[in-house]
Amino acid sequence: MQEKTFSIAKTFDLEGIPEELTVRGLAERSPFVPALDPDYQFRKELLSDLLAWHMLGGTEGLYLTGPTGSGKSTLVTQVAARLNIPVQRVTAHSRLETPELVGHYALVNGSMSFVDGPLTTAMREGHWFLLDEIDLLDPATAAGLNGIVEGSPLVIPEKGGEMVVPAPGFCFIATGNTAGAGDQSGLYQGTMRQNLAFLDRFWMVEVGYPEEEQEQMILARVAPGIPEDIRTGMIAYAMEVRRLFMAGQLEVTLSTRTLVRWAKMSEFFRPLANQGKNPLQHALERALSFRAEPETRSSLAEIAQRIFG
Structure with a gap:
């Protein structure tokens, strides 16, 4: 899709930002662009982190960590909504496995066809892939995504080893409550300590409650x-x-x-x-x-x- 530049001050309704500062997005909306909340209030420091990651190409993953309900996922979806960026969003759980993200064979119009999962769709189409509650994910499953986070192609064995090269715009974003360190407080049951090599592939941004x-x-x-x-x-x-x-x-x-x-x-x-x-x-x-x-x-x-x- 055709790209478009957006004024940061006007697009995110911020004061004290020079008008000449812009960020790239897409010219048209598509069905996977999140709904825009006109009442949403952006926090400058968090928006600055996310836009810096985006403008540097999103070549590494972005990991937003913070307490429940602090606005981690909403920050991502509301930025995407204003820049017309499509988002494939999945909520992780302990039994989530890679095939659920990649895709599976299903009966389509009377015959078996491979149906792309949300991760494969995001890579083919150049969407943002948002994996919520990533610290609920089994560390072995998360480690299997190492290459994807840093932009390597996805291989689909079920389709004879088809290789899906990430389209321009594809990025991997994760949210969690424990920064991948596991739950030391007893507040977030079910979270698991994630592999250090996996976490090393992310920008880490801490999202607290608003002032x-x-x-x-x-x-x-x-x-x-x-x-x-x-x-x-x-x-x-x-x-x-x-x-x-x-x-x-x-x-x-x-x-x-x-x-x-x-x-x-x-x-x-x-x-x-x-x-x-x-x-x-x-x-x-x-x-x-x-x-x-x-x-x-x-x-x-x-x-x-x-x-x-």
Whole structure:
């Protein structure tokens, strides 16, 4: 597809960026380009890392690591959405094997045909390949992707050794919670320590939760009907829950994604106040509390009582 240059300042709605700074993308959208979220707020330092990797050709893998719900995958998909870059996205698990990524034979129109998997499609078409939760992947399976991460051709034995050479634009991106080091905290069960040779093929970018000011801007956009002091309290609540989660005192955390869900639901349920119900509490239960253990629900309610009264 035809390439196009995009102004970084205009495309990502950033202030203080020279207009002449540009990044390459594609001129037209295709079905695999992620949906654009107009309310998404980019963080300059993270966007800078991703665009630097992209402008240097993406010849090495990109590994985004950070706590659950910090926006790792969303950063990738929202950059791709604005640059019209197609993305093949897969969520890893302990039983995921290479053939699921490469492809398999299936009955098509009455005959057996080889159907490309998401990795093969990304390589043939020059798409970004995004593998979420990569630290759940069996290390032996991950190590089998070493050559692919750095741009080597893919060989498909089922098709007589067909060699798929990566098309221009193909890149390998991974996200995970533990930076491939395995779970030392007990917060992310099922994660596994990855092979060092595999990890050595990636740029590593750490994605934490947004700063308080950034989350204020996010909530102001997605739920403008909520008073500013309430939004401030919601962010203070989120920060306290995250602190307790990281300390191992809670089994759930309040990510930016959950915070946005809570804010939107609170705004939607505001009419409940006329019925004597608390919209904030009603929304919080459905956004977060109902997936916690009974003791944790009590703790979450106590934190809300302390912050909101």
